[in-house]
Amino acid sequence: MSPTILLLLALGLGLAGWLAARARAWTFKRQSTDGRIASLPSYHAWYVALWIVIPVLAFVALWSAIAPGLVMQSVLADPAASQLPSFGFQRQAILNEARNVATGAAPAVFNQQATALVQPFRDAISHYNLIGIAATLVIAFLAGAWAFLRLKPDFAARTKVERIVMAILLGASLVAILTTIGILASLVFETVRFFGMVSPLDFLFGTHWGPDPMASASAVDGSRYGAIPLFWGTIFIGAIIAMIVAIPLGLMSAIYLTQYAAPGLRKWIKPALEILAGVPTVVYGYFAALTIAPAIRDMALAVGVSNPSSESALAAGLVMGVMIIPFVSSMADDSIAAVPQAMRDGSLAMGATTSETIRRVLVPAALPGIVAGIMLAISRAIGETMIVVMAASTAANLTANPLEAMTTVTVQIVAMLTGEGSFDHPATLSAFALGFVLFMVTLGLNFIALRVVKRFREAYE
């Protein structure tokens, strides 16, 4: 049963309850002596509808999580399942195939062993579908009936509905906390599993990165999991090359836009910068791989560098820098705008030229904000994935030559998780450890930057 249908069923039942309750409330209203009841009929309607929809949705969520497991269990209990190979990929593949045929996702079986399982799958799925629908109806009916029977002319439906609404609002804002907890828990859990196989010291201070997803998971060679080359590649591409491009260009753009540009020009340039910020990173990545990287390679060949890499750190870093320009520019724009006009006027009144005012008064005064903006920009650059996946290499090199191939934390996370290794292998788990490091570093940078911005804003208010 696809969740969509159960969802529609829930909404349909809710609508039925809504209409029934409203009709009931109108009856109360007509029967009452002064034509008034404690709450408007629509509140009675919402009260019943919410009482139906919320339990049903909770059940649907629970059911779509456990139903596949129940189906699988009953299929495995079938005599035909005893023929299956004991464990591993093959077994899973046969089961998946049989299920796909049974649900109609695949036209026919390739593997003969799956044929016998198609019918048990079909039976189990329709069996549990029926149970699911029946349970949905029962729950909807019980909850709806309970709510419906409470309706009375003097029933304070509005207060009740508003209490439920408040609970929903609170629940919606708790999703943010749940997401944060979910991120932390999944990262920490998998990272701890990874550190059970590879020593944290090897990981954090080793200088050789070369996990082998095909190696045996029982005898792990910790010396292949040294992440220093990844950290260096990330810093070199994201925090050094990209920032060499983005900081001067972003800062000067912001200064020109806020201090010099005529309003007519600004009207055109600002959207252009916003477009630059809105281009998806996969497009930048393709641009870097298709246009910039070969150009840099040719240029390096032309100046006599022997054998430059076609996946140089320079190409990825330059394009990433361009991507970050609008970000740096808007952060710098905000902090320069926050400097009080009186400081600028004072400097100009003393005879300073505009550029002297900017360099000696505005920028120093706005410096904390600008620095915080740069920290945010770095945190965005090191978390950026697609540009480096497409333009940088997967080879881990510990070098300071921008023409060499280099890899980053994000490239390796993608490479490890989209590789062929099983989910319990340290190579796959290392993606979570790398993700954990990335998460903590970006979090730290953001935290400090937001602190600085806040304090800086308070200083001028």
Next chain:
Amino acid sequence: MSERVAPTRTAEFEARLQKRYAAERRFRAIGLGAILFSVAVLLFLLATMTFNGIGGFQRVEMDVPIDFTEAGIAADPTAMAQPDAINTLQAQGLAEVVSFFASKQLGDEAAAELGGDAYRDVAAAIIADPSILREQVTFSLPVSADLASGYSGEGSPQMQALAKKLYEEGKISKNFDVGFLSRSDATNPQQVGIWGALKGSILTMAVTLLLAFPIGVLAALYLEEYAPKNRWTDLIEVSINNLAAVPSIIFGLLGVAVFLWMFPSYRSAPLIGGMTLALMTMPVIVISGRNAIKAVPPSIRDGALAVGASPVQVVFHHVLPLALPGILTGTIIGMARALGETAPLLMIGMRAFVATPPDGFTSPATVLPVQIFLWSDEIDRGFVERTSAAIIVLLLFLLVMNGLAIYLRNKFEKKW
């Protein structure tokens, strides 16, 4: 009478002043240069993609007249209504018929380079209108990938020579490929299309919108209108601000560890992709929503309270409708960002080769940016143009969404 010279405007002063003015001009020029550089890069990027992409909307085709009266293909209407009608036609030897007529008209040399899947186009035409089986019809059929790259001046010398010869004889030409917008992924760049990826993107975005919009708006309402000042509220605010800055790939890891663990059978389905992107988009909606709600003046609330509305009625009847244009603007911008997002979807397995458009929220799918990434990895040169064409489609969608956001902002923004 001696000439009076202003004591400050000495020769050194004038020289110094000139120097300062020169520095001023230099500084200004650098600023303008920085901006022009950014704009130039943007224009160069767009120009590269357009230049490459125009070819991606075309394909090399040869005109093959097929006389169905001689072909002996039967198509009864019931069989044509079946989903496997193409296989029925293939079983009747449609592929051989097509290559027979191709070699009859164009010669064996050219017919050998007819695309291997070309008969599918013919089959689709028959299925759409079985009556053509009684007449002679000329089809524009795709040539093989090798001949197509020969046509663009790449690939093996033999193919380049053959392509040149056929072109001069007027047998092959490069035409606008309508099918690019209606087909799905394929291994042959002549046969690919983006409809599958586009549909996957639409389904994924629908899930994202359905989850992120209500949750984001409700959370924004709670935080802005009702939340008591306490430690829990601070915690919620801190985590929303942090989530907005977490790299997108981390959400991909969350998707792998939590959603794929909960629903292992929905790997690479739009449902999982949409859920992952919804968590990423929600903070953006909350932050922009709070700003829009904050902009509604307190007098509106006071007025509603004064005539007896309850706090919930104040918010849902008065504050929310007034803040909605601002919230929608923020939502569209967040959705545009989610539409261009690639990394988290790669993580949760939406990178599989999917040759049919997804038919629901739970069937395997890919999305437009991931399709771009997959094509960019292909070795065949024909994919370079196709990738750029897909990028143009993606950029057009983003342009429309952002344009809509700007329009909404300009039309409905109120200055109180």
